Amino acid sequence: MDGTPGLGEVSLGEVSAPGRVAGPDEGISTAELALATRNHGLPLEALAHDTSPPGLHYVLVHYDIPATDPDVWRLDLDGHVDHPLSLDLAALRARPAVTHRVTLECAGNGRARLTPRPVSQPWLAEAVGTADWTGVPLAALLAEAGPRAGAVEAVFTGADHGVERGVEQDYRRSLPLGQAADPDRGVLVAYAMNGAPLPPQHGHPLRLVVPGWYGMASVKWLRSVTVTDTPFTGFQQAVAYRYRGVTEDPDDPGEPVTLIAPRALMIPPGFPDFMTRARVVRPGPVPLAGRAWSGHGPVVRVELSADGEQSWTDAEVTADPDRPWAWAAWRAGWTATPGTYLLSVRATDATGRTQPLTAPWNRGGFGNNLVQRVEVHCLAE
Amino acid sequence: MDGTPGLGEVSLGEVSAPGRVAGPDEGISTAELALATRNHGLPLEALAHDTSPPGLHYVLVHYDIPATDPDVWRLDLDGHVDHPLSLDLAALRARPAVTHRVTLECAGNGRARLTPRPVSQPWLAEAVGTADWTGVPLAALLAEAGPRAGAVEAVFTGADHGVERGVEQDYRRSLPLGQAADPDRGVLVAYAMNGAPLPPQHGHPLRLVVPGWYGMASVKWLRSVTVTDTPFTGFQQAVAYRYRGVTEDPDDPGEPVTLIAPRALMIPPGFPDFMTRARVVRPGPVPLAGRAWSGHGPVVRVELSADGEQSWTDAEVTADPDRPWAWAAWRAGWTATPGTYLLSVRATDATGRTQPLTAPWNRGGFGNNLVQRVEVHCLAE
The missing domain is CATH 2.60.40.650 (Immunoglobulin-like)
Incomplete structure (x- = not known):
């Protein structure tokens, strides 16, 4: 099949524009609608269920749901640790499992009610869900790997790949090591949702679940956990998911988005x-x-x-x-x-x-x- | 809790407006967005799966997903028949089961690409999914009930209840008896999707699956099948789901929406x-x-x-x-x-x-x- 390019050379910056807010009378755009027809909220009558079945629990996927093969999947836990780990699913399932019932909510929930409206996934109020997540406590895996003196954060890398505001990336987020390794915070490396293997859209075969935090922290399709001795400054940490524009300062770095508001x-x-x-x-x-x-x-x-x-x-x-x-x-x-x-x-x-x-x-x-x-x-x- | 009404008496006609098309420069409205955040399409990368898991298979729910109790659920098959049936789920499961792999698509798929845009669920192209549906052939149940001479249609009633363009209703659709009772058409009364009980949003505990027809025919949360000796003229048959406005005639009754276009x-x-x-x-x-x-x-x-x-x-x-x-x-x-x-x-x-x-x-x-x-x-x- 031949192809005739419509334009000359293109760069990521031309394909992927900066963030913007909608104009005063601007309805939801086709781009926002394309996100709304892929991702979905919890139909509010489903609040009647104690836990939310797949298809009712909200889903937000930044890029594509990756094609994953559980038979060859590995989780690498490396970086600033004494004993790096590389575990397949059988090795994770062989470790003591815990199940936590966790409510997750998208940090952008309510965005489409704002004036002016930030142009992104246009949630009204429904980006929430609760599930029983089963897996291995991250604290136990970190203890096994043994963070070295000076370790400050754990960086989580997912398998979903895309470009966002000009930055090509795998989806990646970090947690302070104090939170990641705290058994009381309850962070899980989860392989099951409501008693069944994770569905594709919820991170199959492996994801992070960070109780209490907005959903951006719960990295799906989890491939690696890297312990670092400097704070992570990647796109999803330092550019996206910040409370910005609250002050008049255009260079305001903003405050990080962390725990779920009531x-x-x-x-x-x-x-x-x-x-x-x-x-x-x-x-x-x-x-x-x-x-x-x-x-x-x-x-x-x-x-x-x-x-x-x-x-x-x-x-x-x-x-x-x-x-x-x-x-x-x-x-x-x-x-x-x-x-x-x-x-x-x-x-x-x-x-x-x-x-x-x-x-x-x-x-x-x-x-x-x-x-x-x-x-x-x-x-x- | 006391309440202060904001208005005086209201009628269904005031709550529920006629259909309309969007204005020339009208972006997607909040009402359309509210539908788009509840219902969802198939993320197109999920076309890689032979069958679509719950949460990836498209969902369109007219009213609310009803709360249903499989332990007391009954399917009544009555009307213009010799031997009315009233079956619980155990009775249905005791009958010979078949599994059909069926692609379902919403009749409104592509609506949001039209100019002017009819205001309703704003699908772009993703309202599709394929599943293995297991249940009892409708033809077998109809043969057991024995339609009388003069029977022309089977009317299917779901448990979802709401108002649409001023008409309060349970969701209800019919099929010509020739299609409903034709073993080669393969219409199923299904209780399982991809080998598991139906999820709430796909009709738990019982639904119709009509191969080849747009999704509006596959009535979910199926409560009854009524054989009639006159054609059904309910809202979803005679008012909605018609190809109208193709001619200039404002009174054009339109052609019924039936089989899926390629x-x-x-x-x-x-x-x-x-x-x-x-x-x-x-x-x-x-x-x-x-x-x-x-x-x-x-x-x-x-x-x-x-x-x-x-x-x-x-x-x-x-x-x-x-x-x-x-x-x-x-x-x-x-x-x-x-x-x-x-x-x-x-x-x-x-x-x-x-x-x-x-x-x-x-x-x-x-x-x-x-x-x-x-x-x-x-x-x-």
Whole structure:
């Protein structure tokens, strides 16, 4: 097959543009839509499940889902360590396994609600999921490898490859060694999700799971863990995933995106209109329920408002103390009478962090944990 | 919790608006985005899998995924029959089971490429998937129930409930009895996908699978099959899923949407830019591969163009004659030299149907099988 190039030579910089924010009246672009049709959120009625099955748990893939072969897959643990490891899946499965129930959320959740809208994966509020992840504690593997004096970080490399804002890369992130090697942080090298091998889109055959952190830390298709004696300055650490543009300084390096801010979501009550997802109920008692989580500490309070956030009422919150990294369940009663309502819900965690009533803007559109507002119409009968 | 209604009494007509097309410069709206973040397509690199795992197989849910309990689920087969049936899952599983590999595609696939854009689920090209579906042939169940003389259709009712363009409904569709009861059409009442119980989003615990037809016919969360002696005129049959607006007649009832039009898709070569999904390759041989399918007959030809559709080259097509309802695989070679290309691919089936170079418009945005065009940049080195 012959090909006729449409242009002359191209460079990565021409193919892959800098980040930008949408114009004042700019709807979601085809590029944003292409991301939204590949990646997907949790349909909010699936908050009813304690754990989220594949296809309901949110997925965000930076590049392509790589083709991987579990029979030849190896995890290399090397760098600033005394005893480098190179383990196949059988060697990992032969080690003591643990299972943690962990709620993961995309750092960009809520981005499409910001004004101006940072142009990237356009999440509204649904980029969340909870699963039982089974694998080997990273702390145990690091102890086996023996970090040398002066080690400061562990750098995680995935097998997904692409270009982003002009930088060709394998997806790569780091954690401070103090977090990576802390048994209480519970970081896992996981090979199973909800009792089955990882699905392709969730990192098959091996991924990192970092409880409490936004999802960008939980590197999928994990190939290597490299212990370093200097902080990692790669693209996903130093350029992307920073809270920037909060100050006026154009050279602001920003603060790193780390732990998940508190959020509550409700199972939308009643039934939906297909096109708008507005909710319809009939007069009478309407049970309200959902989930709430925070990476900073346990959720201690969930509040609801049905009067445009003039008053708030406490919901009943049920958390499992043995599963500190999983979302809590909440429920509340509401009696609907005919009319149109905006139901709002917000979570507060044990550190006192709560959800704002106006969205906190930053250039990358990270950590927008604005309260959820659900439009509900109660018919006359 | 008290509530203060924002408006007085509301009606379904106020909550649920008529269909519309987007304005000339109207980007994807928040309502369309809300659908795109819930439903999801097949990430195109997943065309590499013969069957699509949950989370990669496309999903379109009209209303909410219903909460279902397999322990009490019953399928009622009634209406214009001599021996009505009411079967639990154990009774269905006790009957002879068959497994069919079936490619399903949403009738709205390609809608977001139309101008003007019908406002609904905004698919680009990825609303497809292939699975091994296991269950009981519908023909066998219908034979057991014994349709009476004069029976013309089978009406299928799902458990998902909502409102659409002002009409409150359970999702409901029919098939002509000749198709429903034809063993060669292969319609299944399925309880397993790829060897596992149906996931919630694919119809757990029971769904219809109608080979060759667009996905709207394969009713999920199937509760009943009602044989009728008059044609079904419900919303999803007579109002939605019609090719309308092809003529100038505003009262045009349209033609029903039925069989899948031919389409080929390619696994995007090289690696992507995160934001635009444009592809990057380096000079040299670039293997191209993908899938092709048609509901009208076997795919007999797949052609590729790398020169803006001035010339086309045949790809090698491999179909499994024992799996007539599954996509065929195709592959071709291409040698990339520096420059920017639009790679195009099109399928032709045994009936001579092929894919158009300009999108065939209709008001609902159905059946747009425009050729796929993938932008590829070959770097100098």
